[in-house]
Protein backbone atom coordinates (compact mmCIF):
# COMPACT_ATOMS: atom_id res chain seq x y z
CA UNK A 156 0.00 0.00 0.00
CA UNK A 157 1.50 3.36 -0.94
CA UNK A 158 0.65 6.92 0.04
CA UNK A 159 0.50 9.32 -2.88
CA UNK A 160 1.55 12.84 -1.99
CA UNK A 161 -1.21 15.26 -2.91
CA UNK A 162 -0.93 18.89 -1.83
CA UNK A 163 -3.51 20.52 0.40
CA UNK A 164 -4.56 22.76 -2.50
CA UNK A 165 -5.15 19.73 -4.70
CA UNK A 166 -7.12 17.97 -1.99
CA UNK A 167 -9.34 20.97 -1.38
CA UNK A 168 -9.84 21.47 -5.14
CA UNK A 169 -10.89 17.82 -5.47
CA UNK A 170 -13.43 18.31 -2.70
CA UNK A 171 -14.77 21.44 -4.37
CA UNK A 172 -15.31 19.55 -7.62
CA UNK A 173 -16.73 16.35 -6.10
CA UNK A 174 -20.43 15.60 -6.42
CA UNK A 175 -20.48 12.76 -3.88
CA UNK A 176 -18.34 12.90 -0.73
CA UNK A 177 -17.68 10.23 1.88
CA UNK A 178 -17.51 11.96 5.26
CA UNK A 179 -16.68 11.02 8.85
CA UNK A 180 -20.11 10.96 10.46
CA UNK A 181 -18.88 12.70 13.64
CA UNK A 182 -17.96 15.79 11.59
CA UNK A 183 -21.57 16.34 10.54
CA UNK A 184 -23.02 15.91 14.01
CA UNK A 185 -23.34 12.17 14.65
CA UNK A 186 -22.49 11.44 18.29
CA UNK A 187 -20.42 8.40 17.34
CA UNK A 188 -17.03 9.19 18.89
CA UNK A 189 -15.44 7.01 21.57
CA UNK A 190 -16.59 9.51 24.22
CA UNK A 191 -20.19 9.51 22.98
CA UNK A 192 -19.90 12.99 21.46
CA UNK A 193 -19.76 14.42 17.95
CA UNK A 194 -17.16 16.71 16.37
CA UNK A 195 -19.66 18.71 14.34
CA UNK A 196 -17.84 21.26 12.24
CA UNK A 197 -19.56 24.23 10.64
CA UNK A 198 -16.65 24.50 8.21
CA UNK A 199 -17.22 20.91 7.09
CA UNK A 200 -20.96 21.46 6.73
CA UNK A 201 -20.31 24.55 4.64
CA UNK A 202 -17.84 22.69 2.41
CA UNK A 203 -20.44 19.97 1.81
CA UNK A 204 -23.26 22.30 0.85
CA UNK A 205 -24.94 21.17 -2.37
CA UNK A 206 -23.15 17.82 -2.44
CA UNK A 207 -24.36 14.29 -1.90
CA UNK A 208 -22.96 13.13 1.41
CA UNK A 209 -22.20 9.54 2.43
CA UNK A 210 -21.63 9.55 6.21
CA UNK A 211 -19.66 6.67 7.70
CA UNK A 212 -18.20 5.88 11.09
CA UNK A 213 -15.75 3.05 10.44
CA UNK A 214 -15.37 2.18 14.12
CA UNK A 215 -19.10 1.81 14.77
CA UNK A 216 -19.49 0.16 11.35
CA UNK A 217 -16.86 -2.35 12.38
CA UNK A 218 -18.84 -3.26 15.47
CA UNK A 219 -17.45 -0.97 18.18
CA UNK A 220 -19.97 0.46 20.69
CA UNK A 221 -20.66 4.09 21.69
CA UNK A 222 -19.06 5.02 24.00
CA UNK A 223 -15.96 2.85 23.72
CA UNK A 224 -12.45 2.75 25.09
CA UNK A 225 -10.09 5.02 23.14
CA UNK A 226 -7.83 3.17 20.72
CA UNK A 227 -4.35 4.06 19.46
CA UNK A 228 -2.17 2.59 16.80
CA UNK A 229 0.80 0.56 17.96
CA UNK A 230 3.85 -0.41 15.92
CA UNK A 231 3.15 1.99 13.06
CA UNK A 232 0.32 3.87 11.35
CA UNK A 233 -2.62 2.78 9.18
CA UNK A 234 -0.44 1.66 6.27
CA UNK A 235 1.55 -0.53 8.64
CA UNK A 236 -1.64 -2.07 10.04
CA UNK A 237 -2.68 -3.15 6.53
CA UNK A 238 0.81 -4.60 6.04
CA UNK A 239 0.46 -6.59 9.27
CA UNK A 240 3.23 -4.64 11.05
CA UNK A 241 1.04 -2.66 13.47
CA UNK A 242 -2.16 -3.04 15.47
CA UNK A 243 -5.01 -0.96 16.90
CA UNK A 244 -5.01 -1.34 20.68
CA UNK A 245 -7.16 0.09 23.47
CA UNK A 246 -5.09 2.85 25.07
CA UNK A 247 -5.53 1.70 28.67
CA UNK A 248 -6.16 -2.05 28.61
CA UNK A 249 -4.26 -2.90 25.44
CA UNK A 250 -7.15 -4.96 24.06
CA UNK A 251 -6.56 -5.61 20.36
CA UNK A 252 -9.32 -4.03 18.24
CA UNK A 253 -7.55 -4.35 14.90
CA UNK A 254 -10.09 -6.69 13.32
CA UNK A 255 -13.01 -4.35 14.03
CA UNK A 256 -11.06 -1.41 12.62
CA UNK A 257 -10.19 -3.32 9.44
CA UNK A 258 -13.80 -4.43 9.02
CA UNK A 259 -15.04 -0.86 9.43
CA UNK A 260 -12.53 0.43 6.90
CA UNK A 261 -13.63 -2.13 4.31
CA UNK A 262 -17.27 -1.17 4.88
CA UNK A 263 -16.41 2.51 4.40
CA UNK A 264 -14.74 1.66 1.08
CA UNK A 265 -17.77 -0.37 0.06
CA UNK A 266 -20.06 2.58 0.84
CA UNK A 267 -17.85 4.93 -1.19
CA UNK A 268 -18.00 2.61 -4.18
CA UNK A 269 -21.72 1.99 -3.88
CA UNK A 270 -22.55 5.68 -3.91
CA UNK A 271 -19.79 6.80 -6.27
CA UNK A 272 -17.77 8.90 -3.83
CA UNK A 273 -14.26 9.70 -5.06
CA UNK A 274 -13.32 12.08 -2.24
CA UNK A 275 -13.34 11.43 1.51
CA UNK A 276 -13.47 14.23 4.09
CA UNK A 277 -12.33 12.69 7.35
CA UNK A 278 -11.62 13.59 10.97
CA UNK A 279 -7.95 14.30 11.57
CA UNK A 280 -5.98 12.45 14.27
CA UNK A 281 -8.38 9.50 14.58
CA UNK A 282 -6.85 6.00 14.43
CA UNK A 283 -9.41 5.23 11.72
CA UNK A 284 -10.01 8.53 9.97
CA UNK A 285 -6.79 10.54 10.50
CA UNK A 286 -5.31 11.59 7.16
CA UNK A 287 -2.01 13.31 8.06
CA UNK A 288 -1.45 12.75 11.77
CA UNK A 289 -2.39 9.97 14.15
CA UNK A 290 -1.51 8.90 17.68
CA UNK A 291 0.87 6.01 17.88
CA UNK A 292 1.71 4.76 21.36
CA UNK A 293 0.69 8.08 22.91
CA UNK A 294 2.56 10.31 20.47
CA UNK A 295 1.02 12.34 17.64
CA UNK A 296 3.03 11.54 14.53
CA UNK A 297 2.77 11.88 10.76
CA UNK A 298 0.70 9.16 9.13
CA UNK A 299 -2.84 8.12 8.46
CA UNK A 300 -5.48 6.04 10.15
CA UNK A 301 -6.63 2.60 9.05
CA UNK A 302 -9.63 3.72 6.99
CA UNK A 303 -7.82 6.69 5.45
CA UNK A 304 -4.95 4.42 4.38
CA UNK A 305 -7.31 2.01 2.63
CA UNK A 306 -9.34 4.71 0.86
CA UNK A 307 -6.18 6.42 -0.36
CA UNK A 308 -4.66 3.16 -1.54
CA UNK A 309 -7.85 2.49 -3.48
CA UNK A 310 -7.49 5.76 -5.36
CA UNK A 311 -9.69 8.13 -3.42
CA UNK A 312 -8.64 11.68 -2.59
CA UNK A 313 -8.56 11.89 1.18
CA UNK A 314 -8.55 15.14 3.13
CA UNK A 315 -9.43 16.21 6.65
CA UNK A 316 -11.38 18.85 8.52
CA UNK A 317 -8.04 20.53 9.23
CA UNK A 318 -7.44 21.05 5.50
CA UNK A 319 -10.46 23.38 5.29
Ligand code: SF4
Nearest residue numbers: 179181212278281284
Ligand atom coordinates in the same frame (compact mmCIF):
# COMPACT_ATOMS: atom_id res chain seq x y z
S1 SF4 B 1 -13.27 9.94 13.57
FE1 SF4 B 1 -14.06 8.33 12.22
S2 SF4 B 1 -14.14 6.49 13.49
FE2 SF4 B 1 -13.90 8.24 14.87
S3 SF4 B 1 -15.99 8.78 15.47
FE3 SF4 B 1 -15.48 10.03 13.69
S4 SF4 B 1 -16.25 8.85 11.97
FE4 SF4 B 1 -16.13 7.44 13.71
